[in-house]
Amino acid sequence: MMFEEKPEGNGSLVDENQLHLGARHQANSKPGASGKARLSARQEANDKCDLPRKSLNMYTWQEIQRHNQETDQWLVISRKVYDVTGWADRHPGGRKVLNDYAGEDATDVFRAMHPDPDIVRLYLKPLLIGELAPEEPNQERNKNSQLVEDFQELWRTLETMNLFNANLGFFFLHLAQILTLEALAWVIVWHFGSGWLVTMFISCLLMVAQVQSAFLQHDMGHLSIFKKSKWNRLMQKFVMGHLKGFSAKWWNNQHSKHHVKTNIYPKDPDIDVGPFFVIGDLQPVKYGKKKIKFINYEKQHLYFHVVWASFLMPVYLNGNSILMMYRRRDWEDIAWVSSFYIRYFITFGPFYGILRTTVLIYLVKFLESPWITYVTQMSHIPMKMSQEENQDWFSTQVLATCNVEQSFFNDWFTGHLNFQIEHHLFPTMPRHNYHKVAPLVKSLCAKHGLPYVNKPILKAFGDIFRALKKSGALWKEAYCMHPET
Incomplete structure (x- = not known):
């Protein structure tokens, strides 16, 4: 699965211009400033992960597995729950590829299909709706x-x-x-x-x-x-x-x-x-x-x-x-x-x-x-x-x-x-x-x-x-x- 804007190239979500734009929003510096003022995309991803966030909703696997329809698609990546329904139309593989993993743990396939998952996680953030409840296993129980x-x-x-x-x-x-x-x-x-x-x-x-x-x-x-x-x-x-x-x-x-x-x-x-x-x-x-x-x-x-x-x-x-x-x-x-x-x-x-x-x-x-x-x-x-x-x-x-x-x-x-x-x-x-x-x-x-x-x-x-x-x-x-x- 590739979460990306354009169905081109190697599966990267964004091009260089988009990454620099994201870095400028994250760093309080002018466009064109010195290299010290511009965060690398990977450093930006790490920094965003460290930002304080509101408490997330907790879900069980039973709840997640119900959202496996073309018009209602949730999936799990590293215990985080994402609603990708609205993203599906922009997905390079179309709705079908996302729907194939709807209601499932997609951690390994997500990492497998992205050369640099850290960058892609920046753009997953708006899709984040919750995480697995603490008592839930990392994957579905049948695995x-x-x-x-x-x-x-x-x-x-x-x-x-x-x-x-x-x-x-x-x-x-x-x-x-x-x-x-x-x-x-x-x-x-x-x-x-x-x-x-x-x-x-x-x-x-x-x-x-x-x-x-x-x-x-x-x-x-x-x-x-x-x-x-x-x-x-x-x-x-x-x-x-x-x-x-x-x-x-x-x-x-x-x-x-x-x-x-x-x-x-x-x-x-x-x-x-x-x-x-x-x-x-x-x-x-x-x-x-x-x-x-x-x-x-x-x-x-x-x-x-x-x-x-x-x-x-x-x-x-x-x-x-x-x-x-x-x-x-x-x-x-x-x-x-x-x-x-x-x-x-x-x-x-x-x-x-x-x-x-x-x-x-x-x-x-x-x-x-x-x-x-x-x-x-x-x-x-x-x-x-x-x-x-x-x-x-x-x-x-x-x-x-x-x-x-x-x-x-x-x-x-x-x-x-x-x-x-x-x-x-x-x-x-x-x-x-x-x-x-x-x-x-x-x-x-x-x-x-x-x-x-x-x-x-x-x-x-x-x-x-x-x-x-x-x-x-x-x-x-x-x-x-x-x-x-």
Whole structure:
């Protein structure tokens, strides 16, 4: 969940101008005064926490849990109770993301989705309505309080180890790799011409660049790589819009929903893929009982590999991105995405012409699509999918994700998404630190009897096939057993 003004960049609530404005209200100094007179945003947050306040209302969990409707949304963060109903319309993920945690403890997800929670807490203050009664536990009574405490202690340990600090050089080397591949493709066409063998070769180079751009934009969407939020937002728009040709705001909107309720049906949009597929154990039975048959789901595992893997990026996701931009009249994102196509026409148009350059663009997207599809789906489709069970953050993410064994190739090929467990537990952690965290997460799973699934990459790909086949069989059984009504 991200409490922020604009659905942009890395999840930061406010830009630099807003922070300075807040500091000027807090500090009795003129705008433009010396650095000593201006409080840092973090110091300001600490100072505000120390200010005396009126006594707050006390609430029980039973009272809080009643406020879980779209028009009445309360949630708890660090024992403080917030009414976020009026904020929901300004939330980048829309009302649905906030409603997903309404009536629940959101402490861990709040911290997980914000690179700097201290700054965001400044803007939570107007939403504060009370706190948990002293006799109430920190979390709902159905949650494993010891596991929650152990996970929070692990988080503090990782902060002490500075594992949430990004290595700027790592990400610039990644960007340099992408730009080098694109430049090399242009040099090859310029030198060797535009024959079909050359076209296929440069398409493969551009495809690799596009895949690595997807991984880099994924980083930009989660991290505060730069100290100033405006540079984070600009970098994400450059990578997502200019290098990838997708709307950054559309990606942020969808991806936040996926992270806050991973594999929870129907709250996670990444698993709400009907009518194209039925996945998990619940959706197939639901479709079967209702006699829903858009395709023969018994054969969906074949359809996935033959059709869906190739069309996911160029047709489904690309179409949704364009549709959202134009529905919202988001001219800034439209300009960035347009620059992607303009760049291709300027770069390759002189060699191929307009029509063949258009074909080249979509050939690259079709080649890229299976790679992205397998990497993103191998860690979720074979894992637990359920309806809302209100589990703790740690259990939810561990049960809904799995890892792929580490190697230099696997790290590069997956953009470090082979550490999917660590990525979902700590979305704002830079990926070059996942391997350092993995042993600690595995140890915590062992302590509390949770599976820590780590597979060879080929097995992970095969498990997509097997999981889809199993779900198709569940649909077929339910479809045949229940007569039409």
